[in-house]
Amino acid sequence: MKGAEFFVQAMEREGVEVIFGLPGGAIMPVYDALLDSNIRHVLVRHEQAAVLAADGYARATGKVGVCMATSGPGATNLVTGIANAFMDSVPVVAITGQVPTSLLGTDAFQETDIFGITLPIVKHNFLVKRPDDLPWMVQETFRVARSGRPGPVLLDLPKDVMSAEGDYLSEPNGVREETPPPSPESLRSAVELLRRSRQPIIYAGGGIGMGRAVDEFRRFVEATRIPVVATLKGLGSLPTDHELFLGMIGMHGFRAANLAVQGCDLLLSIGARFDDRATGKLSTFAPSAKVIHLDVDPAEVGKLRRPDASVVGNLQSALRALSFPIEIGDWQKECLTNKVKHAWSYDAPTKLIYAPRFLKQLSEALGAGETIIACDVGQHQMWVAQHCHFQRPEQHLTSGGLGTMGYGLPAAMGAQLGRPDALVINVTGDGSIMMNLQELATIKRYNLPIKIVLFDNRALGLVRQWQELFFTRRYSEVDLSDNPDFARVAESFGIPAFRVEYQHEVESAIDRLLSADGPMLLHVCIDQEANVWPLVAPGASNSEMLEGAHK
Amino acid sequence: MSFQLHLRMKKAERAIERVLGLVGRRGYEIEKILAQPSEGSSGIDVTLTIQSDRSGEVLVRQIAKLYEVEQVELTDRESDSLSLPNQRKMK
Ligand SMILES: Cc1ncc(C[n+]2csc(CCOP(=O)(O)OP(=O)(O)O)c2C)c(N)n1
Ligand SMILES: [Mg+2]
Numbered sequence: 001m002k003g004a005e006f007f008v009q010a011m012e013r014e015g016v017e018v019i020f021g022l023p024g025g026a027i028m029p030v031y032d033a034l035l036d037s038n039i040r041h042v043l044v045r046h047e048q049a050a051v052l053a054a055d056g057y058a059r060a061t062g063k064v065g066v067c068m069a070t071s072g073p074g075a076t077n078l079v080t081g082i083a084n085a086f087m088d089s090v091p092v093v094a095i096t097g098q099v100p101t102s103l104l105g106t107d108a109f110q111e112t113d114i115f116g117i118t119l120p121i122v123k124h125n126f127l128v129k130r131p132d133d134l135p136w137m138v139q140e141t142f143r144v145a146r147s148g149r150p151g152p153v154l155l156d157l158p159k160d161v162m163s164a165e166g167d168y169l170s171e172p173n174g175v176r177e178e179t180p181p182p183s184p185e186s187l188r189s190a191v192e193l194l195r196r197s198r199q200p201i202i203y204a205g206g207g208i209g210m211g212r213a214v215d216e217f218r219r220f221v222e223a224t225r226i227p228v229v230a231t232l233k234g235l236g237s238l239p240t241d242h243e244l245f246l247g248m249i250g251m252h253g254f255r256a257a258n259l260a261v262q263g264c265d266l267l268l269s270i271g272a273r274f275d276d277r278a279t280g281k282l283s284t285f286a287p288s289a290k291v292i293h294l295d296v297d298p299a300e301v302g303k304l305r306r307p308d309a310s311v312v313g314n315l316q317s318a319l320r321a322l323s324f325p326i327e328i329g330d331w332q333k334e335c336l337t338n339k340v341k342h343a344w345s346y347d348a349p350t351k352l353i354y355a356p357r358f359l360k361q362l363s364e365a366l367g368a369g370e371t372i373i374a375c376d377v378g379q380h381q382m383w384v385a386q387h388c389h390f391q392r393p394e395q396h397l398t399s400g401g402l403g404t405m406g407y408g409l410p411a412a413m414g415a416q417l418g419r420p421d422a423l424v425i426n427v428t429g430d431g432s433i434m435m436n437l438q439e440l441a442t443i444k445r446y447n448l449p450i451k452i453v454l455f456d457n458r459a460l461g462l463v464r465q466w467q468e469l470f471f472t473r474r475y476s477e478v479d480l481s482d483n484p485d486f487a488r489v490a491e492s493f494g495i496p497a498f499r500v501e502y503q504h505e506v507e508s509a510i511d512r513l514l515s516a517d518g519p520m521l522l523h524v525c526i527d528q529e530a531n532v533w534p535l536v537a538p539g540a541s542n543s544e545m546l547e548g549a550h551k
Numbered sequence: 552m553s554f555q556l557h558l559r560m561k562k563a564e565r566a567i568e569r570v571l572g573l574v575g576r577r578g579y580e581i582e583k584i585l586a587q588p589s590e591g592s593s594g595i596d597v598t599l600t601i602q603s604d605r606s607g608e609v610l611v612r613q614i615a616k617l618y619e620v621e622q623v624e625l626t627d628r629e630s631d632s633l634s635l636p637n638q639r640k641m642k
Binding site: 093115116118119124126127129144297298299301302 | 572606618
């Protein structure tokens with residue numbers, strides 16, 4: 001059997017159903033073997049989209065997402081997406097072709113050291129130099145990607161190893177490693193702190209969803225009745241409309257959520273990592289609180305804030321051990337009063353379309369169905385986080401740690417291929433969509449019924465907002481008023497599209513979009529000067545939230 | 552502040568490069584490196600002398616996560632053992 005045949009069969013045994021990729025010279029033996037496989041290959045039009053689609057697939061399904069590219073430029077085109085998966089702890093396997101082992105290190109045609117290039121942005125990577133190493137390296141690639149704190153793993157496959165005939169002994173595939181439970185001592189000190197607290201807050205991060213601990217988390221919240229704030233990636237761990245959910249914290253967080261953290265006496269960090277966009281000025285974050293840090297990754301503990309108790313291990317058992325009632329009635333009331341007092345207002349004085357209100361209407365129209373929103377990066381991404389409702393974390397696909405413009409469209413493709421029955425929406429901006437626009441061709445080719453909502457403010461809006469606020473309105477390279485006619489662009493790819501400009505058109509436009517059978521693009525024109533509020537200036541404390549005009 | 556890390560590693564493709572990259576990237580400065588085959592096994596022993604204001608324990612936990620690292624110990628400069636955590640592996 002050839003190396004490539006063995007490899008493809010091993011991936012089948014790993015449970016791989018879909019691979020996103022684009023072929024080229026060095027990876028040709030694998031593409032040849034794929035012809036005899038049940039694995040579905042989805043041809044993208046740029047390798048960055050392959051890895052971002054694999055990321056979206058993984059987040060939406062909880063399975064490992066797989067992408068594939070050839071050596072050289074194919075491999076380097078994966079780099080941004082690998083970094084994206086690394087920052088957000090997403091189980092992605094990236095397969096790259098490589099020049100034959102005899103040519104490694106000779107500057108051969110399309111040789112790049114993708115192993116070395118990706119060292120800082122992978123959970124691990126393997127270069128298969130000998131056929132004998134192929135079976136265990138494939139097995140380890142998948143095991144490492146999905147175990148503990150998940151992350152991307154790259155497997156670099158020299159062409160001669162893929163073409164070599166050999167007797168490959170297959171290793172058991174589909175290995176899933178159980179994360180050990182936290183130690184009883186660590187739980188005891190956490191229980192002690194929790195019992196003594198009068199004003200606790202739960203700071204919920206992406207680890208809850210990634211660690212498949214949503215059910216345990218919700219039982220923990222119901223038992224303790226502690227108010228919850230979430231990070232960008234933690235949205236959906238508690239339903240947005242849950243009475244104890246205060247909202248997202250951080251730079252564009254909800255006022256009542258930031259205030260609750262600033263006033264709490266105990267912060268329970270659950271699968272979160274004290275990212276600067278969430279904490280604001282770290283030394284003033286939850287200034288009077290003790291901290292209990294729950295995480296699967298021991299290296300997160302004490303990285304940015306020294307906890308008073310740390311609980312390292314699988315979140316399910318940790319949360320079960322902490323699920324008991326506590327007496328915090330007054331504090332709860334204070335938090336919930338603040339939540340009402342600072343509730344979002346949607347009556348901006350404009351006839352034009354006010355994006356937050358649009359998203360609220362969209363979210364209401366979606367209801368509690370099986371829906372997924374994949375967004376891009378910018379103001380529209382923050383509005384989605386603030387104003388859309390999520391029942392589960394897998395419903396919200398967003399590039400958190402890396403903030404990758406161009407994430408949304410391919411992530412939506414991955415999500416739709418992994419969850420064919422879900423209604424998948426990509427909320428994007430006029431800047432972001434151009435970064436992976438070519439994927440409209442992929443959406444058309446596979447007839448993926450993705451609904452694209454494009455907020456067009458004729459600007460790199462989030463950067464424009466910062467220039468307005470922090471660079472005395474000296475606008476530098478943020479104007480996009482020469483954008484193409486996006487509806488016609490979509491139509492030229494065979495995707496129906498239409499455009500709205502006024503608030504009174506919104507309801508029927510959303511209706512038309514959501515009832516379309518196939519893909520559709522809705523081009524939503526908004527005010528160029530609209531800003532995201534509130535805003536905590538970079539380096540400021542989360543208690544200093546700026547407000548401005550709503551347009 | 553200066554401290555030493557003692558690593559026992561598996562031999563693997565550019566394993567030492569992986570460790571050195573991590574240390575630098577996390578904001579620690581390496582003053583001295585000693586790497587040699589482990590006695591009586593096929594692995595490598597690496598001793599790093601590191602200069603940094605940042606916590607040695609945080610770095611130990613980050614290094615312990617690397618695939619090839621089997622054991623890591625932190626000592627002060629004169630190699631008094633500060634902590635010898637038997638790092639639990641979750642890779
Ligand atoms: C690949 C990449 N390049 C640059 C940036 C910096 N950046 C962050 S938001 C943004 C503007 C995005 O514009 P658009 O997609 O139109 O969103 P808007 O803010 O206007 O809603 C830019 C350039 C980034 N996050 N990613
Ligand atoms: Mg824009």
